[in-house]
Amino acid sequence: MWKDFFYYSKSERRVILFLLVLAVFFLGFYVGAGRWSSQESAPEAKKSPAVDSFIADVKARKHRNYPRRELRNDAAAEQIPVVLSPFDPNTADSVTLRRLGLSAFATRNVLKYRSKGGQFRTPESFARIYGLSEAQYEELYPYIRIPKQQPKYDTALHRASVEKDSIISRVSYKYPEGTVIDLNAADTAELKRIPGIGSGLARMIVAYRNRLGGFYSVSQLQEVPHVGEELNKWFKIESDSLRRLSVNRDNLDRLRAHPYMNFYKAKAIVEYRRKRGKIKSLSRLSLFEEFSEEDLRRLSPYLSFE
Template sequence: MWKDFFYFSRTERRGVLILAVLIVLVCTASWFIPTKDVTDIKEDPDFEKEYTEFIASIKEREHSQNTNYKRVPFQQRKVVLAPFDPNTADSVSFLNLGLPSWMAGNILRYRAKGGKFRQPADFRKVYGLTEEQYTTLSPYISIAEKFAFKDTIRLLSRRKAQDTLLHYKYPAGTVINLNQADTTELKKIPGIGSAIARMIVGYRKQLGGFYKVEQLQDIHLSVDKLHEWLAVNENGTQRINLNKVGIERLKAHPYINFYQAKIIVEYRKKKGKIQSLEQLKLYEEFSEKDFERISPYICFE
């Protein structure tokens, strides 16, 4: 069976034989080819001379490049201290005083935007100016008279005459109509300011008028203190027709919630017009207190 694995055809046997002959020839030739020793190259005088000249040429080239691109140190401008006005001096004047160009540019931009130096101490605020530089230059700062004082406009206003009615309060015994008084009149009642007056008027608008002073308790006001100043006229409320208005209008009233408004509208659709609140007493959404509160604000025709 091993012959089955190592069996080669005639062509394959020829190929194997040729390959073996080539391998033997290559191995034999390697023995006869001499190899050059690297140490012999290094010890060769001509090689050492060429190598030294090559290294020297590279160093010379690097030196010439560094010399060409070497930054030449900036030659500082000679400082000349002389009187100057920071409001009118140009950039050359600032450079001659020893200030760098970027600082001179900042000063010019500050002036271009309307900035002024009113007194020598203002020059101390220049960005980047050191205390030493300011001390050196301050004796030479000379500000023109037109810049020395800031132009100001004095606004003279007459004192308004005191409004003697601004904090006026009604004397004891005064009674006003709660459904007709505006915020100005309400503020004349002792204990009522602007906020409370606006609160009363706003709640009155939501209700459609008050039918008794005690309703102010709904907005957390002390009725005991206000009762002597306020009165309510009869039939001073605006009434809602339960047979015509929709749910949105009904639930907008402070005394009618959404579920009560929904029952009123559905009752109308199923059983017809509402003639009295007695027809709604079977619904648990309404209580006797609810009927008492909404009675002055509803009608059926």
């Protein structure tokens, strides 16, 4: 009975035999291909260190070809060491300014200001540079050296005024000896009638009087350049019309513009007002380390505490 299930005709046996041969062929091909691929992968595995070395070499060459951006970033990150030393802000170059601690932005502003004809005449004027912090300015202040410059009246303008005065003096009237005029009321025309005072000197006296807010003593004339004590005998103080500073209302710029004040004195007043309120008397200012006894003596006629 079981033979009935396994009985095949001659043609069926041929087909079965063909299929078996075909199966054996594909099986042999599959096994052979697997062995061949394993043999091929082994050399590749052996070559992987060389490939890695090649890739590393390519990366190194790429790094050598494009180093500038990295160097630029490193240079930007590198901090320039600060070395404090005396300097003139009107002549210091960019390297000197950078070594003093100024940022690149502030250094460019200094050079740009000077290139346009700007000049720092006082240390306080250097504090107005945009990009310079208040802390940096206070640190640099002891090292600022600005040579004293001869005023313009000492040059061609002064010589021209002297020549003009010599011509005018031949025809103009000069006050006789013993004449005394009010120093706070005299204009340039009246001042020029004093022997020894010409146009340039008269303008300087009036300009300084305006900055002060008026003279309270004839001896203050010696604070004007080229005015000797021999001229004091021609003047007196009659009009009590001093223009006073409002200690509790004037701003920083208004306070420090006075010849007897400076940036630090004015700042001390403004900071005290901001933190503690009004300053009621001169005795309070005497507690500030920025004011000496001589400062207070000279300033007292010009201060109002209202």
